[in-house]
Amino acid sequence: xxxxxxxPRYKVTKRGQDVxxxxxxxxxxxxxxxxxxxxxQGPEFLTYFNYEAQQDKSGLPxxxxxxxxxxxxxxxxxxxxxxxxxSAMYRCASSLGSSGGEQFFGPGTRxxxx
Amino acid sequence: QKEVEQNSGPLSVPEGAIASLNCTYSDxxxxxxxxxxxxxxxxxxxxxxxYSNGDKEDGxxxxxxxxxSQYVSLxxxxxxxxxxxTYLCAVNSDSGYSxxxxxxxTMLLVSP
Numbered sequence: 001x002x003x004x005x006x007x008p009r010y011k012v013t014k015r016g017q018d019v020x021x022x023x024x025x026x027x028x029x030x031x032x033x034x035x036x037x038x039x040x041q042g043p044e045f046l047t048y049f050n051y052e053a054q055q056d057k058s059g060l061p062x063x064x065x066x067x068x069x070x071x072x073x074x075x076x077x078x079x080x081x082x083x084x085x086x087s088a089m090y091r092c093a094s095s096l097g098s099s100g101g102e103q104f105f106g107p108g109t110r111x112x113x114x
Numbered sequence: 115q116k117e118v119e120q121n122s123g124p125l126s127v128p129e130g131a132i133a134s135l136n137c138t139y140s141d142x143x144x145x146x147x148x149x150x151x152x153x154x155x156x157x158x159x160x161x162x163x164x165y166s167n168g169d170k171e172d173g174x175x176x177x178x179x180x181x182x183s184q185y186v187s188l189x190x191x192x193x194x195x196x197x198x199x200t201y202l203c204a205v206n207s208d209s210g211y212s213x214x215x216x217x218x219x220t221m222l223l224v225s226p
Contacts, residue, residue: 033213033214040122040218040219041218041219042118042202042204042216042217042218042219043158043202043214043216044216045213045214045215048213056213059213091157091158101146101148101163101206101214102148102160102163103148103160103214104160105150105157105158105159106157107156107157108157
């Protein structure tokens with residue numbers, strides 16, 4: 001079947017605007033993870049869901065960041081009042097089980113805040 | 115603060131040689147260990163995972179785990195130019211804490 005998909009692939013926005021990034025996990029995958037990856041760094045954990053329940057949001061940088069997965073499938077990461085420091089690659093991953101291992105990544109959304 | 119350390123490289127090896135990539139981690143309770151390959155401009159791709167002390171082989175790849183030393187490595191035999199990429203080490207803690215902590219990655223360059 002299809003892999004993890006993310007949209008949009010590229011998003012350019014002006015400082016102060018809100019953005020919504022979408023992730024569609026592999027069908028049947030229980031867990032969904034959001035990461036942020038800066039150039040030359042490994043992915044940095046933001047938050048994750050088991051089904052529709054947000055299990056851990058400790059990696060969200062501040063309260064401008066939020067995420068939801070209302071039906072246990074597609075997830076949206078929302079950044080309110082964007083700032084230039086939010087510019088990064090945002091990656092979504094999913095895993096079949098809830099143990100956290102063997103995560104499969106989507107292509108990412110490159111966010112640029114002007 | 116869980117930490118995963120990798121030498122950023124680049125690690126340069128000639129084609130056909132063995133490439134050895136190393137990773138250390140701080141959380142002694144870590145249970146699962148993963149190696150991801152990331153080509154430039156692409157997303158990370160899972161290539162190996164290991165849960166128990168010792169070696170695990172899959173084709174040209176061997177993962178080695180030593181929990182006492184908090185050390186995990188990836189060996190790539192008969193390295194090919196197509197293996198040139200950044201290799202990310204990731205660690206999953208125990209107690210149901212299901213997130214991965216990634217290292218910064220080691221860039222591998224295989225010259226023909």
